[in-house]
Amino acid sequence: MALTGLMPDFLVTKLDYVANLVRKHSLWPMPFATACCGIELMATASSRYDIARFGSEAMRFSPRQCDLMIVAGRVVMKMVPVMQRVWLQMPEPKWCISMGACASSGGVFDAYATVQGIDRFLPVDVYVPGCPPRPEQLIRAVLDIQEKVTKTGTIDAREFAARSGYEGPTALAQELAPEEAIVAPGDFRTATRLRVPLN
Amino acid sequence: MPATLATLDAKFPGAFATSAFRDNTRVEVAADKAPAVLFDLLKCLKDDRGFDFLADIAGIDYLNYPNATDRYGVVYALTNLATGERLFVKAFANDPDPALPSAVPLWAGADWMEREVYDMFGVVFDGHPDLRRILMPAEFTAHPLRKDYPLRGLGERHNFPTITRAES
Numbered sequence: 001m002a003l004t005g006l007m008p009d010f011l012v013t014k015l016d017y018v019a020n021l022v023r024k025h026s027l028w029p030m031p032f033a034t035a036c037c038g039i040e041l042m043a044t045a046s047s048r049y050d051i052a053r054f055g056s057e058a059m060r061f062s063p064r065q066c067d068l069m070i071v072a073g074r075v076v077m078k079m080v081p082v083m084q085r086v087w088l089q090m091p092e093p094k095w096c097i098s099m100g101a102c103a104s105s106g107g108v109f110d111a112y113a114t115v116q117g118i119d120r121f122l123p124v125d126v127y128v129p130g131c132p133p134r135p136e137q138l139i140r141a142v143l144d145i146q147e148k149v150t151k152t153g154t155i156d157a158r159e160f161a162a163r164s165g166y167e168g169p170t171a172l173a174q175e176l177a178p179e180e181a182i183v184a185p186g187d188f189r190t191a192t193r194l195r196v197p198l199n
Numbered sequence: 200m201p202a203t204l205a206t207l208d209a210k211f212p213g214a215f216a217t218s219a220f221r222d223n224t225r226v227e228v229a230a231d232k233a234p235a236v237l238f239d240l241l242k243c244l245k246d247d248r249g250f251d252f253l254a255d256i257a258g259i260d261y262l263n264y265p266n267a268t269d270r271y272g273v274v275y276a277l278t279n280l281a282t283g284e285r286l287f288v289k290a291f292a293n294d295p296d297p298a299l300p301s302a303v304p305l306w307a308g309a310d311w312m313e314r315e316v317y318d319m320f321g322v323v324f325d326g327h328p329d330l331r332r333i334l335m336p337a338e339f340t341a342h343p344l345r346k347d348y349p350l351r352g353l354g355e356r357h358n359f360p361t362i363t364r365a366e367s
C-alpha cells in the first residue's frame with residue numbers, strides 16, 4: 001500500500017477529545033415543540049435547511065433516545081413538570097437549547113400562566129433569540145453546542161458536575177409597580193406547589 | 200322571537216328583563232332570581248320553544264363596570280336549529296359564593312363549558328356532575344379571569360423547583 005509509509009502506526013490523543021468528536025457530530029434532538037417555534041424547528045429538519053448536514057437530523061420523540069433538548073415555544077405552568085420530567089429522562093450527556101423569545105424569556109406572553117423563561121427551571125446551554133428564530137439561527141445554535149462540547153466536554157461529564165447552581169435570571173430587567181404583582185423567584189405567597197429543593 | 204318572549208313572560212312573570220343589541224335578543228336574570236328561575240327558564244326554552252342547541256357558555260366579571268348591579272354574568276348562547284333563531288340568556292351571580300344551577304341535565308355539552316366558567320371565574324354550578332378545573336392545574340387556587348386577579352398572576356407561574364445541571 002502506498003499510504004502505509006505515510007500513516008503513523010499509532011496516534012496519541014485524549015479520550016476527552018475523541019469523546020467530544022463523536023458526541024458533537026451526532027447530537028440527537030428531542031423536539032419539545034410547544035408552539036409556533038416548533039414549525040421553524042420542523043423547517044430546520046427539512047431538506048431546504050437540512051440540519052442533517054450537522055449531524056443532528058435524528059429527532060426522536062422519546063427523551064430516552066435523545067441528548068439535545070430543544071424547547072421550542074412558550075411553556076405554561078402546567079407544562080413545567082412535564083418539561084422537567086422529559087429533561088430528567090434524557091440520558092447523559094445532554095444539552096438544552098432554549099429556542100425563541102418565549103422559551104427564553106416568556107416573550108410577549110407576560111401572563112399569569114406563562115413561565116418567563118425556562119432557565120428558571122432547567123439548565124439551558126444555548127439561547128436562540130427571535131420570534132420565531134430562522135432555521136439558520138437554530139443551526140447556529142447547534143453549531144454553538146458543538147463548539148461548547150469541543151471546548152468544555154469531558155468523557156465522564158465532569159463539566160456538568162461543576163454546574164451545581166441556579167443559572168436563571170437573578171432579577172427582572174425592569175422594575176414593576178407593586179400592583180402588577182409579578183413575582184420573582186423567592187416570593188411564593190399563594191403557593192400552588194411546595195417549592196422543595198430536589199437534593 | 201316575540202312568541203318566545205311571550206311564552207317566557209307568561210311562565211315567569213317578572214323574573215327577567217330583556218334587552219337587545221342589533222339583532223340579538225337577550226334575556227337577563229338578576230342574581231336574586233337566578234338560582235330559583237334559571238333552570239326552569241332554560242328548560243322552557245328548550246322544551247317549549249325548540250332551543251335545542253347550546254352554542255356556548257361564557258363568563259363575565261362586571262367588577263367596576265359602570266352601572267353594573269351584579270358581579271358575575273354567565274351568558275348562555277342558545278340556538279333553535281329548526282328556525283335558526285338565536286337567544287342569549289344572561290344570568291347573574293354575586294360574591295361571596297357565586298352559584299347557578301347547572302345546565303348539564305338539559306344540554307350535555309354544557310359540561311366542559313361550565314367547568315371552564317368555574318375555572319376562570321369561580322362560579323359554582325349546582326348539580327354539575329364533575330365540577331373540576333379544566334384549564335388550570337388542579338392545585339391552582341385562584342380564578343384568573345376575575346378582574347381583581349393581577350394580569351401577571353400571584354407568582355404561581357414560578358412556583359416550581361429548579362433543576363440544576365449537576366443534579367439532573
Ligand code: SF4
Nearest residue numbers: 036100101102131132
Ligand atoms: S417566540 Fe414567537 S414564534 Fe416562538 S413560540 Fe413564542 S410567539 Fe411563537
